[in-house]
Amino acid sequence: MIQHQDLYRNTLCYSSQHLCQLTEKEIWIKMESQQPSGSFKNRGIGLFCLEKAKEGFRQFVSSSGGNAGCAAAYACKNIGAKITVVVPKSTPKKRINLIRQEEAEVIIHGNDWQEADQLARKMVTESKACYISPFDDPLIWKGHATMIKEIKDAGYKPDAVVVAVGGGGLLSGVIEGMQDAGWTDISVYAVETEGADSYAAALRAGIPVEIPAITSAAKSLGARKVAEQAVKWATVHPIVSKVVKDEDAISACKKFENHEGEKVELAAGASLSLIYGMDPDVMKHQRILVVVCGESSE
Numbered sequence: 001m002i003q004h005q006d007l008y009r010n011t012l013c014y015s016s017q018h019l020c021q022l023t024e025k026e027i028w029i030k031m032e033s034q035q036p037s038g039s040f041k042n043r044g045i046g047l048f049c050l051e052k053a054k055e056g057f058r059q060f061v062s063s064s065g066g067n068a069g070c071a072a073a074y075a076c077k078n079i080g081a082k083i084t085v086v087v088p089k090s091t092p093k094k095r096i097n098l099i100r101q102e103e104a105e106v107i108i109h110g111n112d113w114q115e116a117d118q119l120a121r122k123m124v125t126e127s128k129a130c131y132i133s134p135f136d137d138p139l140i141w142k143g144h145a146t147m148i149k150e151i152k153d154a155g156y157k158p159d160a161v162v163v164a165v166g167g168g169g170l171l172s173g174v175i176e177g178m179q180d181a182g183w184t185d186i187s188v189y190a191v192e193t194e195g196a197d198s199y200a201a202a203l204r205a206g207i208p209v210e211i212p213a214i215t216s217a218a219k220s221l222g223a224r225k226v227a228e229q230a231v232k233w234a235t236v237h238p239i240v241s242k243v244v245k246d247e248d249a250i251s252a253c254k255k256f257e258n259h260e261g262e263k264v265e266l267a268a269g270a271s272l273s274l275i276y277g278m279d280p281d282v283m284k285h286q287r288i289l290v291v292v293c294g295e296s297s298e
């Protein structure tokens with residue numbers, strides 16, 4: 001029987017010489033862009049699909065043309081389950097081909113993710129298939145939490161963690177992992193871009209609220225409403241919300257490519273921009289871990 005560890009990779013965690021010199025801090029980079037489908041989503045969605053397959057599900061439906069759909073297709077291929085990925089019309093051809101390469105059936109429907117998601121949910125109610133949320137399930141958080149265990153087992157203990165927030169699945173998993181590791185007082189900087197700042201809005205309101213539209217170019221961060229768990233964690237764990245500009249995320253991606261030789265997603269650039277931009281709150285810490293959440297799909 002296939003195990004969770006077969007569905008993701010242990011990724012590199014390294015100290016960036018350039019960033020250490022620039023900031024005079026210890027900057028550790030966790031390269032989740034090295035995952036088989038290019039993002040950390042292999043961890044959580046891998047565990048979700050595996051556990052649901054154990055419960056007897058043989059057919060899955062995902063509604064993402066982005067990294068969640070790729071990770072779901074990868075997991076299902078390896079588990080031997082069938083999957084349909086519903087993607088909106090705006091999804092690039094290259095992406096669709098990548099998902100098809102993982103032997104998933106692709107349905108192109110709707111003008112945006114919301115419309116694709118409606119069809120996916122409807123398909124599930126009419127069949128015995130299992131719906132895969134991109135970020136909102138305890139199994140997904142548990143899967144993402146393996147990232148922190150891996151870092152701890154490698155001998156690292158940061159005093160701040162910088163991580164991007166879309167729907168808050170990654171954040172919830174990272175914090176679950178930190179709580180499990182006993183890192184309960186280590187600050188987490190939760191980074192979004194302007195126009196995708198649904199977590200900042202939720203923290204202001206005290207509950208998840210829907211922001212009117214996604215206007216940021218960082219599409220991986222484009223959940224209009226975050227998972228409730230991500231908001232709950234803020235009452236338990238020290239979390240600082242940060243909202244950066246798209247242009248700073250873009251510039252951070254360029255610098256990262258020049259100095260570290262890796263093309264990463266804007267979502268990762270958003271986190272890295274706090275380091276390149278020497279954010280005064282983050283720079284209060286000495287050992288700073290940055291989660292580089294995904295590779296560029298351009």
Ligand SMILES: *Cc1c(COP(=O)(O)O)cnc(C)c1O
Pocket residue numbers: 039040041067068134135164165166167168169170171220221223265267268293294295
């Ligand atoms: C999904 C994704 C995010 C956001 O993760 P959430 O769990 O939705 O908060 C950030 N970066 C990349 C590369 C992603 O694929």
